Amino acid sequence: MxxxxxxxxxxxxxxxxxxxxxxxxxxxxxxxxxxxxxxxxxxxxxxxxxxxxxxxVFPPSPPTTPWQEELPTAITPLPALAALTPAPTVAPNIAGGEAGRAPHQRYDELISALGVAPLLYELKAKEQPDWVFNPAYPPQPIWGYEGTTPGATSPGPTIFARYGRPILCRIRNQLPQNHVGFGTPEISTHLHNLHTPSESDGFPGDFYSANKAGPTLTAPGEFKDHFYPNIYAGYDQLQNHIGDPNEALGTLWYHDHTMDFTAPNLVRGLFGFYFIFDPLDPGNERDPIPGALRLPSHPYDYPLSFADKRFDANGILFYDQFNPDGVLGDKVVVNGKIEPVLKVAARKYRFRLLNVGPSRFYGLSLVTPSNVRQTFTYIANDGNLLPAPLLNQTLVSFSVAERADIVVDFSRYPIGTELYLINRLRQDSTRGPDGTGIGSNGPRILKFIVDRFPPVQDLSQVPAALRPxxxxxxxxxxxxxxxxxxxxxxxxxxxxxxxxxxxxxxxxxxxxxxxxxxxxxxxxxxxxxxxxxxxxxxxxxxxxxxxxxxxxxxxxxxxxxxxxxxxxxxxxxxxxxxxxxxxxxxxxxxxxxxxxxxxxxxxxxxxxxxxxxxxxxxxxxx
Structure with a gap:
């Protein structure tokens, strides 16, 4: 009605x-x-x-060569910095080059209540001129985020955060201001879905560059400081200086949210992961504190992003930002690569799955080379641990921006075993999946190779109860x-x-x-x-x-x-x-x-x- x-x-x-x-x-x-x-x-x-x-109807992307690109066997979390120059301020430092945001809400109060200074991070939105999606396509420019290591990547650096430890993240806009083609060289970075003050939420009208300010900012700027308090929702309600632990998140992601240009800027590559831990989910599978879940932890806690993209006849990334129906990608890019390989140890892994979009939905299954479906454990949806794990799953489905954490136990397989992630969800347009829905099979988008034993015993677990x-x-x-x-x-x-x-x-x-x-x-x-x-x-x-x-x-x-x-x-x-x-x-x-x-x-x-x-x-x- x-x-x-x-x-x-x-x-x-x-x-x-x-x-x-x-x-x-x-x-x-x-x-x-x-x-x-x-x-x-x-x-x-x-x-x-x-x-x-x-x-x-857009022409199909040219053929690619599968299983040529290797993903790193472990991610490297972004390290915090000793200082930022100029030093952060509660009010915007417009004279120092900051965009005209509103003052940070409750900054002094929260820093005092938490009893610790914020960790300092910096991300730079930049163009990377020679990205390789697949050896069948030429090196080409993308947009991504650069951390402390030179060169922008897509996904950008992963931030490991912790509840009770605030973060001040400076995000610089160093995109080419003379840019032509799809997308726009202004940014507004949204950390999806941290409990964040509005001036740090990446509001679509808060976009900025050195020479342009969005309609909800007062001045352009080269950078904008984002205050991430890392408190649970319910801080005021519970009066306990940190909020309600049952409101904790785990798997978040940051991405551009510029008004009218979110899709093309994300297609160009402007996103990354943000993991946040707490005493229940501490990111340490050997945590001796009673009550810690001891889920698989770094380097066996691994993000996997899925983005649908389309390429022109020359293998160059293509997007029609003017078409009201958008463009459904026919190539699935996993952590920036088409049909990559991830070599894993014979032990349990926590995979944090993210649908970057812009428009494709996924129904993923893990299969053997003969397409026999394998089981895994589903532990979190949209970054939130479920009350109890869903055991013996063979399919995980998620739409754009949804996340799903799963645990796969590779210790069940001999060294040398090859497995594949396949997408069984049928979709021919940006409207959503076809009426036929889940198929019995689907294209292979990621290959796993169990190639080694872990150097130490796997003590991780998936307990019967997770987060209430x-x-x-x-x-x-x-x-x-x-x-x-x-x-x-x-x-x-x-x-x-x-x-x-x-x-x-x-x-x-x-x-x-x-x-x-x-x-x-x-x-x-x-x-x-x-x-x-x-x-x-x-x-x-x-x-x-x-x-x-x-x-x-x-x-x-x-x-x-x-x-x-x-x-x-x-x-x-x-x-x-x-x-x-x-x-x-x-x-x-x-x-x-x-x-x-x-x-x-x-x-x-x-x-x-x-x-x-x-x-x-x-x-x-x-």
Missing amino acids: KATGLRHRKGQLPNPPDSTDVEARRTFLKLGAAAMLTPLLLNGRRAGADDDPEPP LPPLSLAEIAAARVRRWDFDHDRGVWVINDRLFNVQSARAQIPQGAAEVWVLINDDDGWQHPIHIHFEEGRILSKTREGRNVAVPLHERGRKDVFLLGEDETLRVFIRFRDFLGKYVMHCHNLIHEDHAMMVRFDIVAQSGNPGPGGGGSSGSG
Whole structure:
């Protein structure tokens, strides 16, 4: 059922953004989209599955040579720095080259309460001129992040963080400002989905370069400092100086979130991993403290990213940022490589799986060379440990921006064994997986070779209980305000409650500390939407499909920050908004939908009569 009183009249376009259309919608996606979008806007039809214009057909990528590129057998965490120059400041150091952000919220209070100075990190967004995806393709430029080792990589350096130890991360923009082609050389880096003050959340309008400032910044800059307190949600509620440990995350990722250009900038490579540990999940499988889970740990705690990309006839990365349907990649790039090999020891590994997008979904199975499916243990979804592991799994499915942690025990296999990750999920367009869904087989995208015994005994484990869920109060749910959000595709544009994204205006103002039920609705046939809500995780209360209640899958019963909204589905999600103020967004993480305005701003505001716990966030215009 549609939300009432919200649909615009047929033949009348959804509301445009204000503020002179935000630089004429970034000079209409850098000049060139107007001719393509205008017919879609004027065709006067509601674009459902049966009446959409057929998307353009892109030529297939040239063939590649499998199993030639090797991934490193272990990642190297980014080391902290002794100092940053110029030194970080609570207010933006505009004179020193920093972009005009809001002041860091609650900085002095939190540093004092945690009793420790922040660790200092620096990332540089840069172009890498000679990246090799596969030996069949020529070296070519990508965008990535550089840490302390020269050269940008995609994924960028992995940060190991810890709850209770804050981080100040400086992110410099050193992308080529004379860039031509898809993407834009401004950045706004979102750490998905840390409990972060709004000025450090990577808000889409906070993009910057040395000569350009987004509409929600006050000045351009060469860099922007991000304050990551690394506290659990519920800090104010529990008054225990760190928050609720049951709200902990584990697998996060940072990525560019520049308004209108998230998809092309991510296709170019601007993302990386951020692991965060705590006493329950300490990142040490030999931790002697009682209660520690002792899951497989570094160097056997390994991130794996999956990105769909398409290449032109010359093997050069291609993306059409003007096409409202986007571009479905036909090559799966795993940690920056096409069909790579990962050599593993004969022991347990924790793999942190991430769907980078922009549009492909995955249904992954581990198989032998003769396609016999192998079992693994599913322990976390969307970066959150499940209450209990899901044992003897043979398939893990996830949409764009979802994460899944699995444990694979390679000690079951003789040295020399070869195994493959295959993608069994069938998908021919950016709308989502085909109606036929999971196939019996699929293309091989990653090869494992068990090539050695571990140097020390494997003491890691997967216990029967992982992280408890925070309790839900039926009375609190019943008393919570309900908001309805309808995700729709209307006459060639992507809308929420029939409106385009307006970066300057909040569509909801939520009192700090409030709990709400958000009803996410997709009653438009033919499209699936992975909905990401920034700032806090939510719990799915119910799911209906075509008006009938359906069971919530086991892996979706924990805390989530991406909610896959399938065709003709409605989700009821319970979510809290605690500890910080300011501007955040909810959007579809099928990135072409996000860039074509399927996004909404919401602001967390101080409760009436309460000035809130510090400044730094804008309250928006409502």
